[in-house]
Amino acid sequence: MLKEGGIMNEKLIMSKLKKPDLPKAFVTKEEIHKGLAFSKISLVCAPAGTGKSSAVSDWLNSQTSNYLWYSLDDWDNDFDMFLSYVIKGLETIDKNTAKKFQEFTKGYFSLSEKTLIKGIIALLHNVTVPWILVLDDYHNITETRIHNLMSVLLMHLPSNMSFCIISREDPPIHFGKLRAQQKLYELRMSSLKFNLKDTETFFNSTIKAPLNQEQINYFYQRSEGWVAGLQLIAMTLQEVDVIDDFIKTFDGNQDYIMDYLLEEVLYRHSDMSREFLLKTSIFSYFSYELCAFVLELPYETVVLEMEYLLRTNSFLISLNKEKEWYRYHHLFRMLLKQQLRGYKDLNLSHLCKRAGIWYEDQEAYQEAIFYYLEGEQFEEAQRLIEKRFTVMDMELNSASWLDLAKRLPLEYLKSSPVLCLGYGWALLDQGNIHDCQKWFQKSKELYDTVHLTEKSDSIKIHDPDTFENIPIMLLCSKAYIAAINGKYESLLSYTEELTKLARNSRYSRQWIIESFVGMMHWGQGNLIDALKIMINLKEDASNGLSKSVRHTFTWIIAEIYIQKGELTRAKLLLENAIETILENNDLPFLVATYYMLLALIESIRGHRDKAYNFLETSKVYGYRFEFMDWRYKYHLLKSRLYMQDGLYEQAEACIQEGKQYRFLNPAPEVLTLEDLSFWLLMLTDADESKKFFLVDEAIKKLEETSLDLPAYNEEMHWKIILNQAPVEIYGQRLLPICEKLLERGKLQQRDLDIIDYTLILRRFIQDSSQKKNLLNSAKIYSRREGILQPFIEFAEENNMLEDINVMPFEARRAQINKNLPEPLTGRELEILLLIAKGYSNQEISNHLFITHSTVKSYNNRLFSKLEVKRRTEAVAKAKRIGLLK
Structure with missing residues (x-):
């Protein structure tokens, strides 16, 4: 029953996806069936022993819809493990969606929690058949991300999906609105417990010797209809000769009854059966093989013992x-x-x-670690968690690995150099550059102690290969941090050292080092060398990269092509990538980024209407499956387009919104929202002294460094200075910088930058003949790829390209909206566009991942601002005044 599956590539216990069989003497309650069928969302919440799972299982037997039953345990308190089981269960309902779900989870390491949840729910909306999701024993879940996923799912439940949570206590999920809207069916203790008639039916089908009405009344009153209590009573009565004598000894409250009955049940079993019951209680689930191994009994003995327990109704399901x-x-x-x-x-x-050893042999590592920790076998848990680091890190599951590591006592973490290394890398993967450093330092100290001294008995090494690679992996962390911080001189030094170390080690992830070398070349503007490395990494089948990582290299290569000015190559690469994804029906979680880069290409070519259209398409995909820094770069490009059209207020608002989506990325950033904020200030701020101060500070900072020129990733900041600083004040100081930057651009064959600097250089030239020659030179470079953006942003003559300066529709709409008595907000305009496309309120809610009531609130404000009363009127007026095409 252990099968391959799961995003963590572990074996799953398939029985957790099976609903429990009903006991032979089960009593069906029709009112429960009606209640569960009435609502799409059900909460079954009552103490242990009230028949919750059996009641839902019985109801499912009467349903024609497919269902996914997932019995939760303590070890399911792991987001990856939870998703693994949901994906596996979904395979029996909709294989295509399950496949996409699996694909999505392989790349989710780069997504925020909010984006990840949106993507998961968008996938669940793709399930093509009616189905029911049942989460049993939800009280075992404490993982916040799972609770958050459930809360959002309830808000945006697909129309063909029903959802049932079974728990001993109310889960921390937002049910308030559902209760108020009467969309939640709650099954509590009062409905689950037996009434007198149920009790009579139960005893008549369970006890061979029938009970009289007085005896039934007595047991009903004493148990208060508690199902588990009645089951234990029935089990005990099977061995009782005189029932009235047993009744005389039967007294006390409900807790006492349970303890008393358990003692009676255990007492009536043989010593061997009693020991078997007690020992096997450590298992959430068990098989013959598991019991035989853990209890060290012959297989045949286990089979006989379990058959006996089944015959005696010993609560075995x-x-x-x-x-x-x-x-x-x-x-x-x-x-x-x-x-x-x-x-x-x-x-x-x-x-x-x-138990841990058995599960480890079955490659069910989560369960193995759970039992090692349960039995306080910390060294065994330490060993297995350490050995899992390299595997899970390669699978991009360092967050789940970190959750496992955190369960170990601190002294066991700090005695393992590999665990310290893994802890640091897991934090770094989350963008925690500060806290990861102390773990890397501890790893280095332990490594040095082992190699430099003989006093290493207290240091534990369970994965010798990873231990020997600690120096190279620590150096990789330094390179990664240097790339994030844009310190490419340091990155150069680290990559040289990494290359030397790799030659003399068994480090199997050479592609990581090569990618750092590529990033280093990119960060220094050596785009040709960067391209060669990135293309080779993407196309080399021997490096073992997953499909999602190879797709990531697609946008990296496309972005380098764009920065180099090779727009046609970039466009062809992106269009082919989109076509392949859609043809193969792959999960489109990179498509938003691809369309955003297509929008960037069109903006560089001066086709701003096309750029806005591609941005709109990018947003459609991005709302559901955004990747890494998509949202940041989306706002970056849109802000720049607004600035080109002179819509400075809209640009400023877009910049401020985009800043909250900053993503730590080792890929060089040649344009940032801070650059655009600086550009806006230079264009619009009336305080000349502030501008002069900023220019002086930039020149002073450059002069204080040993470098003649600013770094490649700072060039945009300097383009703004060169284009905006008064020539009469700064001309002599800025002219040599501009000339050198132009020369470097030519040397590195960066056509886009060559055009920018050629046009900017004209500001510092007085001779009209020279200015004309520079302009012709820029035009020659621009014709190769139809590049027009530099002429919009940096040409001195406003009328030289009148055809490109026609304001695109998106910009005209923004201007019209600004002139309204009360302009629509960005969200209101977004909802207006969806209304025009025919979306219902619920469809808008699901598309934008906001509540249904919030959509209605936006509609009311939208109608008020447009002075209309209904949707059709809003669309008609928006078209009339130019807000819609």
Whole structure:
């Protein structure tokens, strides 16, 4: 029953995706069936032993829809593991969506939690058939990301999906609005417990010797209709000769009843069966093989023992048709575990260790780690978590690995150089540049202690290969941080050292080092060398890169082509990538980035209407599947387009909104929102002294460095200075800088920058003949790829390209909106566009991931500002005044 699957490439216990079989004496309650069928969202919440799971399982037997049943345990408190089981269960409902889901999770390491959740829900909307998701034992979940996913899912539940949560306590999920809207069915203790008639039906089908009405009344009153209590009573009565004598000893409150009945049940079993029950209570699920290994019993003995327990109705539930996996009733198991802790001679720690070994042999590593930790076998847990680091890191699952590592006591973490290394890298993957440093330092200290001294007995090494690679992996972390911070001189030094180290090591991830070398060349403006490396990494089949990582190299290569001015190559690469993804029906989580780069190409060619259209398409994909820094760069490009059209207020608002989406990225940033803010200030601020101060500071900073020229990733900042600083004041100081930057651009064959600097250089030239020659030179370079953007931004003559300066529709709309008595906000304009496309309120809610009531609120404000009363009127007026085409 263990099969391959899951985003962590672990084996999954398939029985967790099977609903429990109903007991033979199950009593169906029709009112529960009606309630569960009435609402698409159900919360079944009551204490252990109330028949929650059985009631839902019975209802599912009457349904024609497909269902995904997922029984949750403590080890499912891991976001990756949770998604792995959901994906596996979804395969039986919609294989195509499950495949896309699997593909999506391979690339989610680069996504924010909010974006990830939006992507998951968008995928669930693609399921083509009616289906029901049941999450059993949800009280085991404490992972915030899972709770957040469930809350958003409830808000945007697909129309063909029903959802049921079974829990012992109310989960921290937002049910308030659903209750107020009467969209939530709640099944509580009062509805689950048996009434007198149910109790009579239950005993009549369970006890061979029938009970009289007085006896039934008595047991009903004493149990208060609690299902588990009645089941234990029935089990006990099967071995009782005189029922009235048993009644005389039966007294006390409900808690006492359960303890008393458990003692009675255990007492009536043989010593061997009693020990078997107690020991196997450590398992959430168990099979014959697992029990035989952990209990160190012959397989045949285990089979006979379990058959006996099944015959005696000892709360044993079969989880699959093959009768291979079982579990105890939850309340019964809980009571058994309490008893087990009192039996020191049964050695709980030893049992957990053997359970961990068995699961580890089955490659079910999450479960193995859970049992090692449960039995306080910390060294075994340390060993396995350490060995899992390299595998999970390669699978881009360092966040899940970190969750495992955090479960270890601190002293076990700090005694392992590999664990310290992994901890640091997992934090760095999350963008925590500060806290990762102390873990890297600790890893280095432990590594040095092992190699430089003999006092290393307390230092644990379970993965010798990774241990030996610690120096190269620590150096990789320094290179990564240098790339993020744009310190390419340091990156050059690190890559040279990394290359030397790699030659003398067994480091298997050479492609990472090569990518750092590529980033270093890119960051220094050596785009030709950067392209060669990145193209080779993408196309080299021997480096073992996943499809999602290869897709990532596509946008890297396209962006370098664009910066180099090779727009046709970039466009062809992006169009082919989009076509391949859509033809193969792959998950489009990079398509938003591809369309955003197509918009960038069109903006450079001066086709601003096309640029806005591509941005709109990019946004459609980006709302559902955005990747890394897409949202930041989307606002970056849109702000620049607004600035080209003189819409400075809109540009400023777009810049401020985009700044909240900053993403730490090792890829060089040749234009930032800070650059655009500086550009806006230079264009619009009336305070000349402030501008002079900023220019003086930039020149002073450059002169204080040993470099003659600014770094490549600072060139845009200097283009702004060169283009905006008064020539009569700064001409002599800025002219040599501009000339040298132009020369460097020519040397590195960066046509786009050559055109920019050629046009800017004309500001510093007095001779009209020279100015004309420079202009002709810029035009020659621009004709190769139809580049017009530099003429819009840096040419002195405003009328030299009148055909490009026709304001695009997006800019005209922004101007019209600005002139309204009360302009529409960005979100209101967005909703107006969706209304015009025929979207319903619910479709708008799902598309924008906002609540249905929020959509209505936006509609009311929108109608008020346009002075209309309904949707059709809003669209008609928006077209009449020019807000819509």
